[in-house]
Amino acid sequence: MTYDAIVIGGGVNGLVAASYLAKGGKRVVVCERRESLGGVSVTEEFHPGFRANTAVDDAGWVPERVMRDLALARHGYTPAFAASGLTFPVDDGTAVSLPANVGEAASILHRLSPADAARWPAFCAMVERLSGFLAVLYEAPAPDVHARSMSDILTMMSLGRRVRGLGKRGMIDLLRTIPMPVSDLLDEWFEHPGLKAALSLLGVLNVQHGPYSGGTSLVFLHRHVGLPEGHIGGRRMTPGGVGRLPLALAAAARAAGVDVLTRSEVAEIVVERDRVAGVRLSRGDVLSAATIVSSADPRRTFGTMIDPGWFDPGMLNAIDNIRMRGPATRLHLALSELPAFSSGGSQWPVEALRGWIALPRSVEEVERAYDAAKHGGIAAQPAILATIPTLDDPSLAPTGAHVLSVQSQYTAYAPDGGWTEAVRAAMSNAVLDGLTRVAPRIRDIVQHVQVLAPPDLEARFGVTEGSVLHGELALDQYLFMRPIPECARHATPLEGLWLCGSGTHPGAGTAGASGVLAARAILSNRRNA
């Protein structure tokens, strides 16, 4: 079969890129290795009758333009923002659950610290302002700091103007904040240890860094791109789970004329005469196209799919050096009923459980969990962020039953001693111990626990080292450095090979922003026109 373009991987970015290419007049096929589309944005059955958001709790920010261009609402994706953000236990035995409404959240915080309550609105405004700027940055190709062409310079200038639009103080805040450890940022704003602990988790989500590490403020801001003011720790909710998004995207892609092949693993990208010629699937057939767009992560694309002889070994070293380091283990608990939560005091109201439940009591506790992984091990006391998706979407479990999903950090990808069943069991135990501190009887209602450690996520989704972000979000892997400078504008040094996955700008868990930029770059490329 001959196509104009082959998209490797039917994840969110792959589907978005395919749709845009098809709308641009290309004949496009998407080759997905798995049976289901969506990459890491899937909702899957993990125990008979129980479904969970396997790898991520939030489908991520879909740029407004993509929503509109691909008519995603019409295709069935209409996310709502969660009404509550973070929930965390406090010392008096109760829990604090922060609603998305700034004023309400501030009045709740008053109980913990009047000073923190007073600063909350300004903090929310700061996060909104700075992450809003990131959104602008994310809708344009990665800035070319060595710009020579007029259009690049104009892009830079307009970005510069946008930065200036933040005002002098806003700009200083941005430049100052981004490299900061999230712990320093939070120390500047707040005093309550529980509040800071909960917020700090948002700065380390899916990165192998502790909250004391520089650059985690960027992770915090990045996480809030596309969220309205006040939605600190906000998530997008859709009936049916995060897997709703790829279904809508697939529908949009098919409507645009894209062939979507599942169970079609690309074994090799075929190169002829210094340019790509097609792909060979693992079942043997060859598809031809002059344009190959890989949404697989860069380590996987360059490391397993293509003859390294076509590339500068120095560039491949840089690819090998991309830090993937998925730090998180996902655990999904099938529960026979809604667990009762209390932290020594009265029982938490059900409303509180709708939030993202952050268990660490201090930033230090999170940092200590990181230390274990930093030294090549697994945290004995992991930092836990839990959610009960069935409260908002009962369809995910049998009537009366519930699902509790846990994002547990940290673990080294290849811990000393390796991954064994015993290690997984110990990890599951550690998480249950952690949960027991706030849900004392949880063990009694657990029917099944699914443990997905980084190697499991890797095997399932093909994400190197279990990095659902396709490469750690860090300053040196950001903007024109993502995934590596040579490929920051989605083109690669091999003619016809492009990257569109989460490993490219802006990527890192944004949904479709990389795909649309890649497609636009391909469509505007003269040689492909």
Place this chain on the structure above:
Amino acid sequence: MLRTTPLHDRTAPLNQGRNWRRWAGFTVASSYELSHDREYFAIRNSAALLDVSPLFKYHIAGRDAARLLDRVVTRDVGRTQVGQVLYTPWCDARGKVIDDGTVARLAEHSFRLTSAEPNLRWLGDNARRLDVRIEDVSDRTAALALQGPSARVILERAVERDLAAVQYFRLTTGQVRGRDVTITRTGYTGDLGYEIWMDATDAIAVWDALIEAGTPYGIVPCGILALDMARIEAGLLLLDVDYVSSNQALIDAQMSTPLELSLDWTVAFDKPQFNGRLPIRAERERGPEWRFVGVEVDWVSLEDVFTSLGLAPRLPTQAWRTSVPLYDANGIEQIGYATSGCWSPLLKKYLTLAHVEARYSSPDTPLQIEVTVEHRRRRAQAAVRRLPFFNPERKRA
């Protein structure tokens, strides 16, 4: 302390002037006698024996050994026959030369690569997903060069067999006093000659055997000074002298491509892959900006420069390795620079190796060269010459 080669016990007592220099972290003789004249003439008239053990040597073996080398070097290794040796440069991805050396195909899946600088890391980086073992055998392999018109007869006596069948850039194996050696008909003098590769522990025995076999034929232990003159006559490049490795260069202008080094003949453009292929191919299409050529200094003009100051011409007694400006024939514009030079006692010519802008590279193009006489910078006439300056029949015969 600098390291010494496996032959140090033999070479040290011979070194009359304790005239040592550094080569790749080793102590080697600049010359053994107080003057290197006899050593130079041995290369051209009888035979010279050189300790070239400081060369870096890599053994590359495995099913994909040829594929690895073909990714790295510019010549076509896949098509090389067993027993063949190639001279080749290798480049980075931008087509800038990293190093040059020889590739010897010892067996179907076994090669030895020699180089001037360490290359283990680069080889390893190129070996991604290949079934190949790369071993740095520099320390356990010693190397001797036997060079000069009598080299064959001496070596035949030492290995006790006829070597007429070993053609230029071919190899054979044999034994010297019961020690296994690999013999390649290669060298750095542009003369008839061989290089002998052996286990470091056998080096002394082989040296002794060669000296014994060679004494009746006038064999002379030879240092680097004489070699340097011979290699200029032969028009052979020297890393760090005639060009800068792209690994070492601080700015782009210091780097060279194979075409700029006039090594076009070493570039197998029809190979599907090798580092630098596309940029070098593009360069071939637009033509290289620089060429590497021989430049001969005009004797009469040189003499004039000296006589105008009341001096007789003074010639360098050793090869020099400094950068000397070259100008167009009118002496107006600098169009290149010579990087090595020497007076050839054999050819009675003042020879230099030089980088010139491509438009000044055709043979016999008149140029001017800077000459410093009595602390003053003068210009002498010079002309581009085809390399090598000296190319005796016996080299290939």
Place this chain on the structure above:
Amino acid sequence: MTGSTRERYDAVVIGGGHNGLVNAAYLARAGRKVVVLERRHVVGGAAVTEEVVPGFRFSVFSYVVSLLRPEIIRDLELPRHGLEILPLESTITPMFNGDYLGTWADHDQTRQELVRHSRRDAEAYDTYGRLMHHMAMAVKPILAMVPPDPTSLAPSDLRGMLKFGRTFRSLSRTHFHALYKLMTMSSGDFLDEWFETDVLKATKSASGIIGTFMGPRTPGSAYVLLHHYMGEIDGAFRAWGFAKGGTGAISTAIANAARAAGAEIRLNAPVSRITTSNGRVTGVVLENGDQLQANVVVTSLDPKRSFLALMSEDELPDEFVQDIRRYRIRGSSGKVNLALHELPDFTCLPGVGAHHRGAVSISPSMRYVETAFDDAKYGDFSRKPYMDIVFPSVIDPQMAPPGKHVMSVFVQYAPSNIRGGWDAAKREAFGDAVIDAIEVFAPNIRGAIMHRQVLTPQDIEDITGLTEGNIFQGELALHQLFFLRPAPGWAKFRTPVRGLYQCGSATHPGGGIMGAGGRLAAIEIRRDGVR
């Protein structure tokens, strides 16, 4: 005000550390009537040599020099005033297995040594060295430049940004990206891209954490790697050197140059207050009540001391006060100075040898250094600290009585905010931890000690007045560098108070015995034309 005097100067410089002295020297050379007010009985701040035990002279705090700006050495003719810098030739790192890793002045020797550990790393080391050379070349002009404010549209800032941009543009893409990585990565991750030998990475990354509250795995620590590479490129000495007579000799030389230019230096003259009137500086009041009047006051103290201790908040804008409050100083290192009757005998290189002429780095593995940081992160001193050890008396025999030695041990980590605060017991425990950790590699150390001086960050603060005992006057973290150092908008040596300037290590370009702040501040003061 009884008994107090009132005197008038063109400029008053608070603090007789190297930056204050450099500043005074430049101002005096420009014809200003300048006085330097030093709280202690010696000049030098953290760069002092003191005879703590008779016959033994310690570079008490700062102990090596590499970053002192060459233009200052030339302009102030410091060699004529007694400055002589002797090279430190090598670094060795003893390892737990009894081996060691050494880097030496000679390239072949270093290569040979690295080959023992990894041939691949020996090759990478050269390439790495060249890259660092490029980076240092690119960053060097920035050290000598008043940082432009990228948020400002003022012509001088735009010109500055242009110059800044050109500096970066002059780098090739590859070098630019490498520099960017250096600015943002952890030294551990950065070095992982280059090397496989753990002890080599540990030793290199250790130089990336000196004076910071970061571990080798903390993003941002790679920049300090470069900061400490800067001295390597001016050629005269390879990386680090000693001042003959100790680091105090540098201060003395600068002080002599300042005096020769006409500056007055007052010792034992602590300042109690900077006085202002209507947003203008008017002078200072000393603790003894003396008032000195001047239209220019330059503080070389750290910003917390200058603005929060010597001034009252209502004299400064709220935002500025807030920025200074959140400026992070975080002292992280201590110092142990030893008087020895014999040199330590390292198990890995027995006897007295060339390695005693260089540095000994106690950084046997990445995990060792990172674990040392973990202790400090949670408010304790490192049980097994990273140490940078030198023997000044081997290079400069006048530092100790004949046959005897002084040993300088820079120790990390010793957090200034140790849990429960520093006290005498903790100081001794810290000193013991240091000796224990050295003893692992040099078993004779305990018996060789004649006298031990242990300096915690608290001691450094008490003696020198440096907040949290940080000799860099503030962490060298990305959000505290360049136009953000020490506070956004106030990186050009000026302050919100007219006539009040800052010139300490807390100003651009930052810590180390560099003197750049002192010089650049003097230039800015002359540019402003205030007298």
